[in-house]
Amino acid sequence: MSRVSRRTLFGAGIGAVGVGAGLGIAGAEAVGHDGAPAAAGSRTYPFHGDHQAGIVTPAQDRLHFAAFDVTTDSREELVALLKAWTEAAARMTQGRSAGPVGPTEGDYDLPPDDTGEAIGLPASGLTITFGFGPTLFRSEDGTDRFGLAGKQPAALAPLPHFPGDDLDPARSDGDLCVQACADDPQVAVHAIRNLARIGFGTVAVRWSQLGFGRTSSTSTSQQTPRNLFGFKDGTANVKAEERRALDAHVWVADGDDRAGDWMVGGSYLTARRVNMTVEVWDRQPLGDQEKFIGRTKAEGAPLSGGGEFHRPDFTMKGDGGPIIPTDSHVSVVHPDHNGGVRMLRRGYNFVDGTDALGGLNAGLFFLAFVRDPRTHFIPVQNSMAHNDAMMEYLKFTGSALFAVPPGTRPGEHVGQALFA
Amino acid sequence: MTRTRTLTLTALVAVSLLASACTDNSGGASGDGDDRTLAVTSTDDGCDVSSTEAPSGTLTFKVENAGSKVTEFYLLDQDGLRIVGEVENIGPGLTRNLVVTAPTGKYVTACKPGMKGTGIRADFQVEDSGKALAVSADDAALVEQASRNYAAYVQDQSAQLLAGTRAFVDAYESGDDDRARALYASTRVHWERIETVAESFGNLDPEMDLREADLEPGQKWTGWHRLEKDLWPPAPYDALRPKQRTTYAEDLLANTEELDSRVQDMTFGVDAIANGSRGLLEEVATGKVTGEEEFWSHTDLWDFQANVDGARVGFEGVRPVLEGNDKELAATLDRRFDELQTLLDQHRRGDGFVSYDELSDAEVKELADAVNALSEPLSRLTAAVVA
Numbered sequence: 001m002s003r004v005s006r007r008t009l010f011g012a013g014i015g016a017v018g019v020g021a022g023l024g025i026a027g028a029e030a031v032g033h034d035g036a037p038a039a040a041g042s043r044t045y046p047f048h049g050d051h052q053a054g055i056v057t058p059a060q061d062r063l064h065f066a067a068f069d070v071t072t073d074s075r076e077e078l079v080a081l082l083k084a085w086t087e088a089a090a091r092m093t094q095g096r097s098a099g100p101v102g103p104t105e106g107d108y109d110l111p112p113d114d115t116g117e118a119i120g121l122p123a124s125g126l127t128i129t130f131g132f133g134p135t136l137f138r139s140e141d142g143t144d145r146f147g148l149a150g151k152q153p154a155a156l157a158p159l160p161h162f163p164g165d166d167l168d169p170a171r172s173d174g175d176l177c178v179q180a181c182a183d184d185p186q187v188a189v190h191a192i193r194n195l196a197r198i199g200f201g202t203v204a205v206r207w208s209q210l211g212f213g214r215t216s217s218t219s220t221s222q223q224t225p226r227n228l229f230g231f232k233d234g235t236a237n238v239k240a241e242e243r244r245a246l247d248a249h250v251w252v253a254d255g256d257d258r259a260g261d262w263m264v265g266g267s268y269l270t271a272r273r274v275n276m277t278v279e280v281w282d283r284q285p286l287g288d289q290e291k292f293i294g295r296t297k298a299e300g301a302p303l304s305g306g307g308e309f310h311r312p313d314f315t316m317k318g319d320g321g322p323i324i325p326t327d328s329h330v331s332v333v334h335p336d337h338n339g340g341v342r343m344l345r346r347g348y349n350f351v352d353g354t355d356a357l358g359g360l361n362a363g364l365f366f367l368a369f370v371r372d373p374r375t376h377f378i379p380v381q382n383s384m385a386h387n388d389a390m391m392e393y394l395k396f397t398g399s400a401l402f403a404v405p406p407g408t409r410p411g412e413h414v415g416q417a418l419f420a
Numbered sequence: 421m422t423r424t425r426t427l428t429l430t431a432l433v434a435v436s437l438l439a440s441a442c443t444d445n446s447g448g449a450s451g452d453g454d455d456r457t458l459a460v461t462s463t464d465d466g467c468d469v470s471s472t473e474a475p476s477g478t479l480t481f482k483v484e485n486a487g488s489k490v491t492e493f494y495l496l497d498q499d500g501l502r503i504v505g506e507v508e509n510i511g512p513g514l515t516r517n518l519v520v521t522a523p524t525g526k527y528v529t530a531c532k533p534g535m536k537g538t539g540i541r542a543d544f545q546v547e548d549s550g551k552a553l554a555v556s557a558d559d560a561a562l563v564e565q566a567s568r569n570y571a572a573y574v575q576d577q578s579a580q581l582l583a584g585t586r587a588f589v590d591a592y593e594s595g596d597d598d599r600a601r602a603l604y605a606s607t608r609v610h611w612e613r614i615e616t617v618a619e620s621f622g623n624l625d626p627e628m629d630l631r632e633a634d635l636e637p638g639q640k641w642t643g644w645h646r647l648e649k650d651l652w653p654p655a656p657y658d659a660l661r662p663k664q665r666t667t668y669a670e671d672l673l674a675n676t677e678e679l680d681s682r683v684q685d686m687t688f689g690v691d692a693i694a695n696g697s698r699g700l701l702e703e704v705a706t707g708k709v710t711g712e713e714e715f716w717s718h719t720d721l722w723d724f725q726a727n728v729d730g731a732r733v734g735f736e737g738v739r740p741v742l743e744g745n746d747k748e749l750a751a752t753l754d755r756r757f758d759e760l761q762t763l764l765d766q767h768r769r770g771d772g773f774v775s776y777d778e779l780s781d782a783e784v785k786e787l788a789d790a791v792n793a794l795s796e797p798l799s800r801l802t803a804a805v806v807a
Contacts, residue, residue, distance in 0.1 A: 071789055108516075109691070109803035201756060201793030204785075 043125035043183065047090040049407040050265055051251065052414070054127030054181055055344065055369050056240035058219040062185040063211030063348040064192040065271065065365065067174025067400060068203040070136065075146045079419050081202040085130065085178075085195055086413040095123030098194035115197065117190050124184040128191055130414045131177040131269050131402030134158050151418055153260030155268055155372045156403045163385040164396050171273055171398030174206045179269070179367070181346075185212065207398070209273065211348020211365045218346060224300060224308065227364055228276050228349050229393075231293050232300030235308055236334070238344040249342045249376060250369050262417035265406030267344075267369040270377050273398030276363040281393045292389045294328030302330060327389040333380055341376045343368040363394075373401060456480065460531070462510070463487040467531030467540035474522070475549035481518040481529075485510040489534040493518060498526035500541070508535075524548040562740040563690050570688045570737045574614050577730075578680045581610035585676045589669040592647060595662070601651050605719035605772060608644060612726030613733070616699040617686070618679055628675050631715065642671050645715075652716035690738045694802040697734030700727040701795045709788045711776040721773035724787075725764055731798070732757050738805045746804040749797060756794040763790050 045053045070078060088098045097103055099113025106112050137152035139145055158173070180191040189210070196205050215227045216234030220241050227233040238245050247253065252263045281289070286297060294312065295302055302312035303324045312330055314337075316323045324331050335342050346369065351362040370376035385391060405415045457480045459470040464487035483493040490511055495504045495518065504527065505520035524546050530539035584607030591599035611618065611629070619625045628643040635641055646668055650660045660668065688696075707713040708724040735742075735753055742750045763786060767774050779787075 071793065107519075107803050109806055111799045197796065200796040201752075204789040204792065 042122050044094060044123040045125060045127050047093045047128075047408075048410055051407045052127075052129045052266070052404060053093065053407070054129035054179055055250070055267060055346070055404070056218055056246065057125075057127050057181070058222050058240065059214040059216055059346055060125045060127070060181040060188075061183045061214055062181065062188050063214075063365065063367075064180045064185070064188040064208065065211070065367070066178050066180075066192045066196065066208035067133070067206045067271075068176040068178070068196075068199060069206045070145070070175040070202065071204050072202050073145070075419070077202050078146060079413070081199055082130075082415055082419075083413040084198050086408060088195060088198055089128040089130075089191070089414075090410075092118075092191050092194065093123060093126045093128055095121075095126075098190075098198070115190065115194055117193075118187055121184055121187055121190075124182040124187040126180065126182040126187050126191060128195070129179040129181075129269075129404060131179070131404040132156075132415060132418070133174045133176065133400065133402050135173060136175040148418065151259055151262060153257040153263055153403060155257060155260065155374055156401065157374075159270070159373070159399055159401050160378065162381050162396065164391055164394060165399065166395050166397060167399050168397050171207045171209075173400050174402075176203060177269070177271070177400065177402045185210070209271075209350060209365050209398070210352075211350050213349040215347045215349055215364055216345040218344060227347075228278055228351075228362055229281055229289070229293070229390075231289075231295060231297055232308065233347070233364075234345050235295075235300055236342070238342050245342060246344070249371055250344045252371055256372065260403070262415070262420070263403055263405060267371065267404050268373045268377075269402045269404050270366070270368050270370070270373055271398070271400045271402070272366040272381075272396055273350075274364045274366050275361070275395040275397050277359070277393050277395070278362055279359050291325050291328060292393075294324045294330030303328075325389070327387055329384075329388055329390045332384055332388040338380050338383060339375075341370075341380065343370050343376055343380070363397075369404065457482065460484065460493055460529070461486050462491040462493060462531035462533060464489055464533050465540070467493075467529065467542065469529050469542060469544070472543065473545040473547055476522060476524045476546045477549055479520050479522050479546075481507075481520070482515055483507055483510055483518060483531075484515040485512055485533075487533050488512050492532040492535055492539070494528075494530040494532065494539065495520055495522065495544070496528040496530060496541075498528060498543075500528050522546045559741065559744065562744075566690050566693060566737045566741060567688050570693045570734065571686060573733055573737075574617055574683050574686065574688075577610045577614045578683045581607065581614075582676050582680045584610060585673055589673050592651070593662075593666050593669050597651055600647075601717075604644075604648065604651065604717060605714075605722040608719075609722055609726035609729075611644070612703075612723045613700075613730035614683075615703055615727065615730070616696040617683060619699075621679065621682060624675055624679055624682075628672060628679075631712065633712070633715070642668060643675070644672065647672065648714065649716045652718075654716070690741055690805045691802050693734045693738050694805050697731040697738075697801060698795070698798050700731040700734070701791065701798055703727050705788075705791050705795060709784065709791055711779075711784075714776065718775040718777045719773070720776040721764070721767055725773065728757070728760060728764065735798070735801065738801070741805045742801070745807045746800075749800060749804050752797045753794070753801070756790075756797060760787075760790040760794050763787055 045057055047053060072078060091100075092098055097114035097118075101113045103112045103114040103116035103119055134152065134156050136146070137144070137148045137156070178192060178195055180188040180195075182188040182191070192208060196203075214225050216237050217224050218237060218240055220239050224232040224235050238249055240246075250267050252260065252266050252268075254261075254264050257263065284292070290296055290303065300308040302310060303318075304310075304313035304316040312324055312334065314322060314324055314326075314331055314334070322331075326332075331337060345367065347364050347366040349362070350365050351360055353361055355361045368377060405418060408414055408416065455471070456474055456477055458474060460481050460483040461468040462483060462485050469481075479495075481493060481495070483491075485491045490509060492506065492508045492510065494506045496502060497504055504522065505518050507516045507518040510516045527544040527546060528541050529544045530541045532539035584603065588600055588603040588607050591597075591603060615629075618628070626643075629645065630639075630641060630643055631645050632641060632649065649657075650665070653659060704724055704727045708720045708727060711718070711720050713723050714720045735757070739750055764773075767779070767783070
């Protein structure tokens with residue numbers, strides 16, 4: 001019996017293939033057959049490669065992110081799940097069904113091996129990125145759960161408490177994570193839903209987060225989007241085209257950590273749920289808003305002048321101090337003031353309805369990939385918590401750190417080197 | 421009590437389960453052109469089968485209903501009586517597949533447009549391909565045994581439910597509320613163990629087990645939960661007067677007697693038993709693990725255990741058939757049932773369980789995870805036992 005992919009069902013089976021595939025660069029910009037950028041929706045990114053897709057991949061518009069607790073004590077079952085997840089992810093990212101049979105083609109007496117809400121939808125640029133949390137290696141009481149404790153990188157220690165943290169344990173941490181990004185929210189949700197289903201009995205969803213709009217660009221081909229403060233966000237992000245910067249700031253290199261050899265080519269993902277008190281923010285005068293951020297609201301240009309991508313001049317004098325205030329967000333988190341470290345940010349705006357007082361439960365689901373959180377994230381977050389004027393309008397309600405292993409080759413499962 | 425789903429447990433002729441037939445629904449998929457795939461076109465007055473013969477092995481009949489009436493397709497033994505495989509309820513314009521393992525021999529094909537009469541029949545020949553797969557007589561015995569055992573289990577639970585309900589009703593009507601409260605949960609376990617069977621009788625289930633939250637405007641509230649609220653009254657609350665007590669209690673008893681008389685003639689195919697097992701776990705997932713079932717008494721864990729008991733009995737009943745078809749699934753289900761039971765056992769107190777409202781959020785989550793872990797493989801049980 002022929003197996004029908006989602007895209008061929010849809011009748012739009014001309015999936016564009018990433019030009020980077022042959023080079024093993026996951027996440028290269030997809031092009032159509034005529035070499036022009038493929039239409040949104042028909043984008044397909046290769047699953048296999050040196051690095052996992054979903055990091056330097058041009059940030060898609062929608063996110064569904066899930067953290068899981070491992071409920072089994074069996075290392076074998078855990079590895080079997082990672083194999084099953086890898087196969088399903090390889091299929092779904094290519095616009096196919098989660099299982100080999102498909103949502104409508106199976107035995108009438110069996111539940112389908114795909115849940116079906118993506119029937120007729122193209123791959124939509126779906127990427128699925130897996131990570132391992134500190135508690136996979138050692139439980140909170142120090143137990144070596146799966147014989148992995150000796151392979152826990154020093155960089156993968158639980159994040160410290162930061163000023164401004166009001167963390168909800170039900171929105172924090174996790175043994176495993178899956179980041180699903182796509183240009184269609186239904187495709188991203190379909191991916192998480194089917195992976196969670198495959199995982200029942202081995203893992204249980206601990207928390208999950210939807211993001212409805214990207215807040216960073218990870219490629220120079222993309223426009224800088226706006227966060228819920230209404231400002232352009234992530235102008236100075238590390239971009240896919242900056243190979244040297246990626247090696248310096250994003251990818252784990254050989255020799256970084258003896259225990260973490262299996263992480264070479266991977267990256268560390270910090271996930272922070274940042275609630276914004278948008279109603280209070282919206283009452284701030286435009287001039288004050290720009291001083292908090294350090295950029296103009298319209299263009300996103302630094303207050304020291306020029307266009308969006310001009311270098312901010314922190315020495316330029318203004319009336320009563322630097323024209324870019326020292327407590328502005330741009331100044332506080334700029335690499336010049338943080339030992340030169342940069343992050344690859346990949347966050348998403350979220351609105352989870354309203355709170356009990358009628359305020360939006362909204363903010364930024366911050367996602368950043370770095371080579372080492374001890375040098376590239378923790379100091380910057382501390383600096384922000386202490387010095388950033390924007391903190392007045394932020395509350396950190398969730399937090400997690402994951403080791404994102406390198407990419408897989410066909411036949412391998414994600415994290416194979418860790419379990420070798 | 422479930423609001424939307426009614427399981428049909430009409431007795432299936434056991435012999436049809438022996439035929440290793442199953443229906444799949446890959447209606448739109450193209451045929452792969454091999455001679456074990458046959459196209460059937462059923463019209464209001466015709467039954468066109470693309471070939472009158474096929475090699476032995478697993479055959480796929482792609483049955484397209486090109487007529488205007490709902491149709492059925494059968495592969496019958498040459499006697500024209502024994503059903504080897506069937507696919508029912510094919511609406512006009514739809515295609516359904518019948519996948520059937522057919523040993524060498526003579527058969528009869530039949531379309532039944534309008535679902536009436538003997539159908540439009542034709543002879544059909546399965547040639548020996550060296551791949552013949554006969555259904556063993558052992559399987560037939562296993563299926564029959566499973567059916568007998570399960571029917572006996574249902575009758576036994578029903579009898580205990582009736583006896584318990586009588587005692588409960590006596591205590592309640594006489595105003596001995598302490599005794600009624602003590603009997604409430606321990607009697608209801610017999611209901612919960614066979615809940616999916618009771619649900620197959622459309623009127624009995626809502627009359628006996630409706631929750632207040634599920635009432636429609638104007639609907640009269642009767643049954644167990646009406647009495648539950650009266651025994652564990654919220655404040656403020658207008659208690660039922662003695663006469664009302666008698667009315668509601670006698671109504672419950674009469675329905676229980678009705679249920680008991682109806683289950684005496686029920687028979688169960690292995691698919692019905694397997695579906696019932698799955699259905700009981702769904703009851704746990706939607707009502708018990710959330711604490712919605714016993715809103716006033718908080719005795720949800722008793723019901724939880726009883727649903728699991730009933731699901732396990734169903735699973736154990738079809739296990740001999742399952743062992744032959746999918747050993748791995750049997751082992752997984754064993755382990756997952758054990759894991760869930762271990763968790764439940766942590767909440768035992770005396771003869772029963774702690775009150776649901778004493779569970780912490782983390783304990784509820786842990787139970788819910790274990791229910792999910794069991795329910796996912798359990799959803800594959802029916803297909804595995806009819807395979």
